[in-house]
Amino acid sequence: xxxxxxxxxxxxxxxxxxxxxxxxxxxxxxxxxxxxxxxxxxxxxxxxxxxxxxxxxxxxxxxxxxxxxxxxxxxxxxxxxxxxx
Amino acid sequence: xxxxxxxxxxxxxxxxxxxxxxxxxxxxxxxxxxxxxxxxxxxxxxxxxxxxxxxxxxxxxxxxxxxxxxxxxxxxxxxxxxxxxxxxxxxxxxxxxxxxxxxxxxxxxxxxxxxxxxxxxxxxxxxxxxxxxxxxxxxxxxxxxxxxx
Numbered sequence: 001x002x003x004x005x006x007x008x009x010x011x012x013x014x015x016x017x018x019x020x021x022x023x024x025x026x027x028x029x030x031x032x033x034x035x036x037x038x039x040x041x042x043x044x045x046x047x048x049x050x051x052x053x054x055x056x057x058x059x060x061x062x063x064x065x066x067x068x069x070x071x072x073x074x075x076x077x078x079x080x081x082x083x084x085x
Numbered sequence: 086x087x088x089x090x091x092x093x094x095x096x097x098x099x100x101x102x103x104x105x106x107x108x109x110x111x112x113x114x115x116x117x118x119x120x121x122x123x124x125x126x127x128x129x130x131x132x133x134x135x136x137x138x139x140x141x142x143x144x145x146x147x148x149x150x151x152x153x154x155x156x157x158x159x160x161x162x163x164x165x166x167x168x169x170x171x172x173x174x175x176x177x178x179x180x181x182x183x184x185x186x187x188x189x190x191x192x193x194x195x196x197x198x199x200x201x202x203x204x205x206x207x208x209x210x211x212x213x214x215x216x217x218x219x220x221x222x223x224x225x226x227x228x229x230x231x232x233x234x
Contacts, residue, residue: 012168015168016148051140
């Protein structure tokens with residue numbers, strides 16, 4: 001399992017629109033993906049799962065990807081960092 | 086034999102129903118979030134569209150997700166781009182994990198104050214249709230629409 005800590009840069013955090021875009025991106029991965037904020041870990045291939053984390057701008061989240069899939073991990077981390085409000 | 090179950094989704098608002106096609110936000114108009122409709126509320130109350138459990142209330146209180154016992158997720162988003170109001174004008178009456186009945190009050194909002202800044206068109210979306218291999222159909226009676234699973 002590979003992991004990376006990402007700081008959410010868009011001010012409004014992962015509300016409906018950015019969370020939808022991230023869930024779509026995560027769904028493209030064949031590997032299992034996990035997202036953790038504080039002590040809560042979810043599968044981000046579901047929009048609603050992401051919304052339950054209530055992620056705000058400036059929050060740190062950890063992305064984990066199975067199968068040593070470095071490419072997916074890097075892509076999803078970058079996608080999160082570049083999300084717009 | 087395939088048995089199809091229909092779940093009634095009530096209108097969480099009082100107001101006219103419009104197609105998602107008319108919304109300026111592609112995440113809604115292109116059904117990226119899921120299928121549903123939008124409503125233009127005429128009062129300040131958002132009620133639960135179905136019996137279920139509150140899964141999440143947004144930190145800014147402008148949207149809420151209720152999951153039915155059939156595991157169908159209904160996202161109710163009050164207004165468009167209302168995240169930027171940072172919760173001002175919204176008051177939530179439920180907490181995540183709370184069981185609700187269809188018609189229970191979820192959120193109240195200052196309709197007139199919000200309307201001065203943002204569109205009040207409020208999408209009501211089923212976010213896990215694909216996963217459940219479900220679809221929505223026009224409802225009979227007082228439903229907003231039906232989810233067929």
